[in-house]
Amino acid sequence: MKPDPKNVQSLFIARYRHKFRVVLLFRIDDPATAQGFLQRWAANVNGGLSPAGSYAADVEAQLDPVCHFAFNWPGISLLLKERAATAQGLDPDEVGTNLEQFFTEEDHAPNSNSVVASLDMKGMNAPENWWTAGADQSAFHIAMLCYFADAAQKFQGLGKIRADAEASGLEEWQFPDFDDKALSGEVPAGGILHFGFRDGISKVDIDWEETGTPGKSDFRELLLGYPSSDYRISPVDPGPWNDFVRDGTYLNLAWLYQDVAAFNRFLRDHRNVTAPLSGQADPEEWLAAKMMGRWRDGSALALHPERMPEPWDPSNNFGYRSDPEGERTPLHSHIRVCNPRDQGLTHVNDRRFPKGPPRLIRRGFSYGPPLEGTEDDGKDRGLVGLFACARINEQFYSVVRWIQKTDFSDHFDTIRRGRKRQDMMFGFRGKRQAEATTYIPAGSAGAAPLELPLKDFIRYKGIAVFFAPSVKSLKYLSGS
């Protein structure tokens, strides 16, 4: 059985041209009226690879707003009960181990003690500091992801949605510090994020036809409902739960604060020690690139180790096999930790991921005003990351753990305290026993690697796990 892309919500398999993005979080009070709302807004959700408004469709066409939907487990439970889905074998109270516990069980929710310990969400990253201070963490059921072409369309669109939501008894969890009172932001000009890096280059190229072509990813990285011996995705057995989740995906939301001033200060403060190693490149640009694995313009270090090419190179066609020590792309650079590509993993991880390292389909947006320079202005800014995958613990949480502790590959044993280090961009530096310094080989200069004390440049302000059902199951949940 192979998936039909038309049954997959397009958000995960196409890219929209819309600049303005908003995540509305709603709490269901009355499932019946909530279903009315869903019927009006979710009935025409886009499925497929080239929906209107995407780069794969007519790029000259007018951009109408689009929205997509995902639900947390309490939300799905309420809607299934309203559908009397028990008769179809979908009793949420009896879901048992049909779905991953990291989705269904409060004991393994993102803010639970067990997951917080596993992901090392400590210090400022701890759930006490997530969301809006004091907010009840179970205050929402529905994530409605809205895409708008411009500010006027957003203003109008949000007004309409909110009026209908209110009339449908949906309570919105608002974020008073955002102008839109919701997690919202935009695709920045040229795709340049806070910290100055271009995003949106690497893509997960899904192998819809199971050709096994190198460079393509198995659709099971994204989609539930097709368990295989290489992908033991819950539910593993055929049955109503399997049918219900098929062509759906988990949507992991991470709200991340970026301390731009601290990052810029770090680059500036180490300008002098970096200068002898950076060759023809500007020392600060060189250090930033080594930490990310890409130059700020997006060109990969693996392909352009010396300097930013002119013009920039969007190629994503590279690996790390020929660079086992990280001379070009340091082992602890962000993109090498989050996607080690062809770098060998430890035996346990090879066995866990027989088809290659876990993949995440990344969506999301920047929020907050840009900041230049090294003085903080006290304003909130960062990234709302949306990471889609078929297994929460094996994929999303594994990568989050790898960011915090780089022990997933034997290569780390070749450098001092290599397995105790962290993603150089990211990670809670106060983690017990963490080696919170950079490790940047000095290359042909023959000098010692650059080991500079890292700071907390990024911190978590919230993590939530949703399930984005297929187009078909979304209709079912809506009561259609």
Add this chain to the structure above:
Amino acid sequence: MTHPLTLTLKIKQDPETLAALNDLKENFAEHIQPKIEEALRKSKLVHFARVVVIGDNEYIQVITEYDGDHFEYTEFFRDALTPIFAKIFSLADGVPDVDNPAEFFEFSKNANVRTLGLSTDGATDMHGNQAGWLFSAYNHAEVRDILGALQRDAAE
């Protein structure tokens, strides 16, 4: 960080199960032990491991000291040792389907007995609470640290 695993299962007392237990005991050295040993050696995560039957064939325990996160490697052990776990678990009630990751995860979490006392190295249990006590003569160094040190020592 090293964690203790004390998987403890109450053995069913029907004649069939007791016969299977007997079979397990008899075959352990020749057929089971080498398979566990191979998987654990390759994992570079487990310090020590043993399987014991206690009481009058009342309980079977799988006891190990292992490194790393509780949730990171469950799938590896399930996958690498599926037939062994199937054999051991079949001696108890409420057996999970070891081919099913979620069932295996739930079962192994619940069958682990907490050690007395409190961890001194910040270790947490599978529920995220402070773990029970586990003494470590080498300050909770990981298997890979120890293997690396031994290798360096041998090379000198």
